[in-house]
Each structure stands twice: as C-alpha cells, then as structure tokens.
Amino acid sequence: MQATSRESPANLLLAQLTESARKKVIGHLAPVELRLHDVLCEPGDRIRDVYFPVDSSISLITPGAGRTLLEIGLVGNEGMLGVPLLLGVNTSPLRALVQGAGRAWRLDSATFLRSLESVDGLRATLNRYLYVFLAQLLQTGPCGRFHPVEARLARWLLMTRDRAHSNQFRVTHEFLAYMLGVRRVGVTSAASALQRRKLISYARGNVSLLDVRGLEAAACACYEIDKKIYTKVFRPAGGRGRSGGGRLLASAPVSEITYYA
C-alpha cells in the first residue's frame, strides 16, 4: 500500500490551497487508514476531528432507529467531514460511517478552527464545498421520493466508485438497504436487475462495476446533476485565479482528476 504523500494531498479541497497555504496546515494533518464500517461520529457527539478523505468514503446517515434511516450524503476526496464546524456548531446531528475503507487526512477541531482564520483561501474553498454539500443534500429527498430503486442503486454505486477510485469495492445488501432506505429484498431485486443487464457483478458482498457507461445511463439524473454542480462551483485547474491550483491538480494521480472532469 503506497504511503500517502505529504507533497500532494490528493483531497481536492486541500489541493485548492496555494503552496504556501498548504505548508501551514500540512504539518497538522495526520494520515489515517479508515476501516470499513468504522463509526467516526454518532448523532449528538462533539466533533473532535475533521477528515479529508483521499480514497475512502464516508456516509452521512440520519439519526433514527430501525429502518427509518437514510444516507443523505457521501463524502470522498471531493469533500470533507465536519461541515457543522464551518457553521459554528460543534456537534453533529448525523452519524458518520466509513462506507469505503481507505486513506484520509485527519485534523483536530481546534487546529481546524484556527486554520480557518489563518490559512489563506481555506475558508473560501470550504464555503464553496458547503454550497455543493447543500445542493447534494437538496437532491436526496426528491431522489428518495421519486426515483426507482434500481436507478438509485446505480447512482450510489457510481458515487462510491468515484470516491474509491476503483471499480471494485465491498458492500452488503443489508448495508445498501439502510443507505437507500429500502427493504433488503428491494436491494436484492435491484442488484439482480443490474447484474442481468451486465452492468455489475455482485457476489458475497463484492461489487465489480463492469460497464460504467451503462451504469451512468441506468442511474437517475441526480448523478449527473451532482457532478455538474461540483464542476460549476469548483472550476477545474486554473479557475478562480489560483495559480497554484492548476499545478497541484496536474501533479495528482490521473484518477483523481478525471473524477470531476
């Protein structure tokens, strides 16, 4: 497993910072390995750390018992976990659960809050992410209300793939049922349909995406809309006059750039 390089963060938000701004914060970022199903935060918990995923993904899940939960956000290397801190709130109303194991940068809350004031461009970049986060949240309600499970499953698989930087990952039917807010039998049936269409292969908790273009066509419109919002707000290399940004993105591995290309 390659060590996380301190030179290129590979989290797209951190990559937006200028060279000198990054130098200020890089010493405080701890590289961590997030394990599948680790709970990083429970509803009502004080937020101790913020996380900037690299190739891991974190689900944000509403509080609630039994079946009445829903995944309302998925955070990968395009984002950060700890939005309430940006809003001046030090507890989270949501559960944060590691959905895709992998690497992340961790920063303790106190340093994070200080950095918002002292690191040039950090607050502005994170405000833009806040906008994207909100826009994606807006999408979740209508998606869950109107879109068929199969299309929602396709969307979920694509979003996870984007953040895992891999066409293979692990997830159980049970888990998917919680994420999508449907009964397990609904997941099994939707997954079988996607398999029959030769878009995925799914056995014993291992998913392989076989036909990404096909999955994009099968997914609900929300997948494309999400991506469009992100690219509109975070115009790629060279946008917003940050001369450092262009070079940073160019030096990151190709898979991270094509995510939102």
Added chain:
Amino acid sequence: MSAPVQPQQNQILNALPELERERLFPHLKLVTMPLGMVVYESGAALRHVYFPTNSIVSLLYVMQDGASAEIAVVGNDGVIGVSLFMGGESTPSRAIVQSAGFAYRLTSNRLKQEFNRHGETLHVLLRYTQALITQMAQTAVCNRHHTLDQQLCRWLLLSLDRLSGNHLNMTQELIANMLGVRREGVTDAAGKLQKAGVIRYSRGKITVLDRPKLEQLSCECYAVVKREADRLKVQHSPLN
C-alpha cells in the same frame, strides 16, 4: 387587532446585537408575501434575502418532469436565500409562499457587506444553516419512509411553530405540490384529521384544535427537527 409588524418578530433579526441592528435595520424593507407567490425560482440569481415575520415559505425541489418535492419550511425562525452566503450566486430550489403574511427584505449586497465584517450576523446565519441542514435531512427521511398522513401532521406542526395562534391560511393545492402528491391525497388526509377532531378545515383556513393529538399522529421527524433547531438557538457563544 394585530400588533404592528417589526423586524424583531423574525428570530434571526432578533438575535443580532444592538450595533449590527443599527447598521442593518434601516435597510430592511417590509414586503407582503401573498399566498402562492414564487419568491425565487431554481437557478435564478439571488438579489434579496427574506426574513419572514408571520409568513411561511416552502422550499421545493422541482424535478425534470415537473413533479415537486419538499425540502424545508422557513418562517420567522429563519431566512430565505441561505445559499447566498456560501458563495453560491443562485439556488437549486424554488421558494414559494405557503402561508401569506409579511417579511423583511434585504438586498444581497447589504447582507454580504455585513457578513464581511465577521460579526454576529454571520454566526447567527451559519447556525441557522445547520438547523436547515437537519431539517432537510429529516425531510428526506420523512419523504422516504413515512405515510402522507404523518407527513401532513409534521408539516402542520412545523408551520404552526412559525406562526402565532393556531390558524393557517393555505390551499390544498399548494400542500399537495409541496408533499409531492395529488390534491385528492391531501383532501383525504385533511378529512381524516377533521373527522378525528384534530383540525377544522374550511375554505383554505386550517384551525388546529388538538395540538397534542397532532403531535401524536406525526412521525418522529417533527421532534428531531424541533430539538435541533431549539438547541442551536441556545448555543450563542462562538466556538473556541
């Protein structure tokens, strides 16, 4: 005979310290919010933000096929145009007046000027955003898991909390659009509540007769949203 409208009737404006009120209040314009008025359309540039005093605005998401789904309810507890201070120049939702009344309007430029001072205005609005996020998340859960009857109860409660008294002026049409159902569904659900003596409903006016019963019939989503909103109002001191 009702009291004269004043900015303090909006909780955000009421939470501002004296100095910031002195700066902002002269620029607030009192506007009427008629039932059904589209405050802004999705994708439109935000020229103003609105602070309701006794009106209620629903934020809706309009799908490509025209169907709409509810995102949140904003009344005297909040502000319409939240995306503005995140650097978004427009918003992906539509805001429509659900219950007629008044609001104070402020130009986006004035608000941005105030934000840039990094005073209490910014902090109050950011905390409100967190309350709104919780409401939006819980609404998504509710839309996914709960019955129309439960959703209607939740929605009536949230609206009532944002008004004084126990009357709501609204149409079945607007409620149906907001809950993403056909009008007949709302008629049925409202009819059931009326039969059970929980509300009285006639000619666009809903009177809540039995609030405790309404809370009982609602799903837990109402309590979750209210708890978080109350908690955030209490938390005044900035983080250290």
